[in-house]
Amino acid sequence: MYSIVAHDAHDDRHHGAISVPIYQTSLFSFDTYEQFNLARLDEQENFVYSRGNNPTVRYLEDKLAQLEQGERAKCFSSGMAAISSAIMSIIKQGDHVICTHQAYGPTREFLGVYLHKFGVETTFVDGSSLENWQRAVQPNTKLLYLESPTSMMFQLQDIRSCAALAQSIGAETILDNSWATPCHQNPLTMGVSLVVHSITKYISGHSDCVGGVVVGSHRFMDPLMSTEYMLFGGIMTPQTAGLVTRGLRTLPMRMERHETSGLKVAEYLGSQHYVRKVNHPGLTFHPQHELGSTQMSGYSSLFSFESDEPVVKLRAWADHLHYFRIGASWGGFESLINVNALDYNNQQTGSLVRLYIGSEDPDDLIQDMEEAWRSVTQRPSEGETYEQNAGFSQDG
Template identity: 45%
Template sequence: MDYTNYGLQTILSHYAEENEKYLGAAAVPIFETSTFVFESYEDIDEAFSHKNKRYIYTRGMNPTVEILEKKLAALEKGERAKCFASGMAAISSAILNVIKAKDHVICVKNIYGPTYNFLSKYLTKFNIETTFVNGENFEEIKEAVRENTSLIYLESPNSLIFMLQDIKKIASFAKERGIKTIIDNSWASPVFQNPLEMGIDMVVHSASKYIGGHSDVVAGCIVGNKDIICRIEENEYPLLGGILAPFEAWLLIRGLRTLEIRMEKHMKNALAISEFLAQHPKISKIYYPGHPSHPQYELARKQMKGFSGLLSFEIDCDIEGVKRFINNLKIIKLGVSWGGYESLAFPPVISYSKEIPAERFKDYGIKPGLVRLSVGLENVEDLIDDLERALSKV
């Protein structure tokens, strides 16, 4: 049955699942096998002639992983998807598929830390240069283009201060000049934003976040058209070896079944908390595209269907005050990830002061009192009480 014309929750629940093939099992089976066997020489010979369509070895294709990939492609309005063992495996594979030695990349500032390091440090060994620009300023992106620019890398909203880029405008500009575009869509999830429909070439996700949703799996994915994914299947996917295992794929399929429902709850809780923080006397600023105080609130409403649960805020205090705030949280835990069912707080000054130069830390606009909050699925009244109690100690 073709579910592509059905609603989002129906796709999440049933798309790409052929229960009759699996003895009528309601849940997708885990094909926990490294290899597949054949009945004859002719059969395996034919399989090697169509390696992208036949199960031979799980490093190439696996039925459980394939079901997940079909669901993710449908969710992101793409033709095909490829899943990886981590978000960074997906991100680095997507970038490497586009660029070659001596190319130039344009990337927005304040992106995910490992992505920044991959572009600014690792790729320099291939004489690939990256220009980091203010993504909110379209003119700065235009001015950064060179003859050898092959990629514009976006993250909208970007990390920590959650500024947006005008996705449709940038994608159209890039297409006119033959420049490929990649966007990290982990913050919004496929529920609230679909960049491929706005002209982006590839969407990447840390599936460890909202797609998984239970803080029990590490994974990533790339979604794009058939030609792009086929190239990745022939090159980066098998050669770099960052494949997704069947069990992790099954966990993600399970997570997808509640994705729409969870995202609505994440948004509802985050909207209430952002309003609480915006009115609190000890909070000097909040960063959340779903709050009217965000400078790009109208753009956010235009290109997103909703808002996730990840935000940040500045406490009017020094590092010692942040320590007291963090150490007095009870329900909200201290952790580096986000997108799970649980609420997590993280002061970026911890990692950023150890991982990046001081001048870049300042360039990010990050102050010592900045706290990132991943709003979970708990009762929002309890979360607000927890924040109020911790802030009273600052």
């Protein structure tokens, strides 16, 4: 893993440059029409037009394919561009999809709302139970969509069993691997058809890029590249690819740090009286910890905790934090917090706090939490005017 991201052979073409040059060009010209016509026969392997293939982007794609142990990767302008293209490459009108009910919100909307007008139906299930996937199968089921772990409640799916189920009914599987990254989980080796990532998160790692990637075998990637990728136009620019490549060089080192820091903060929170439950699959008391140990080699630093304290109080706590930024994403160098109401079956049952542990010293983060909590409990009226925004629904 370390050698894959750090090492490149000597590059005579670029005068031995250590960093891959950014090919700031929209097209590539040819000496003769014969060369031009030959290149156009396979625009995904030759450089003709940067909407199809660009050397800077291709370099990043090849590295990501190696890390995920896939045959080919294709980078997109965002995670949703990658996800929607991957889904559309598998399904057609009249098909049925089964998806974990805790998948990323825009993914659920794309499957459950947007594709409905094209005659594609989706059943959302509690993905923690294989039986739920089995019961949801219909004669026209063509895709099982997984996200393991999920990114709010951190629920796992049994990847090998879901992949085997899909194969037994003639369906395919797509798995969002953004949380675990290729450092800790390789779904393609467990039978999954396609893996997707939000490059915006850990892979980039510096909160300065937006992107996505799809990885798989030539069987799935070749038609995706020639159809959905070329027609939808959600390409990654060479400038973004250059920045992401820089971040990729340190991914394994960063993930080691994130794993250690995330577990330390999660264990601390598990001992606090205002925390009802910590959702982190790396903790031994997580209900799916044993499953996680069979399909992941490590853990990242995004997790959540549930609390009986009201949202208004926990948002006031978040306001008092010094090191944590209030924001929606994750995967960069900065720690982040997001506080929402927690709903089970349309009944509010407390608060859900999602934390992303960045590169800061975890002892500083813990001290920050303690000081902020003392400030809030000493001034209980503070924050009462906060607006109660819509919360996270366990039902998706």
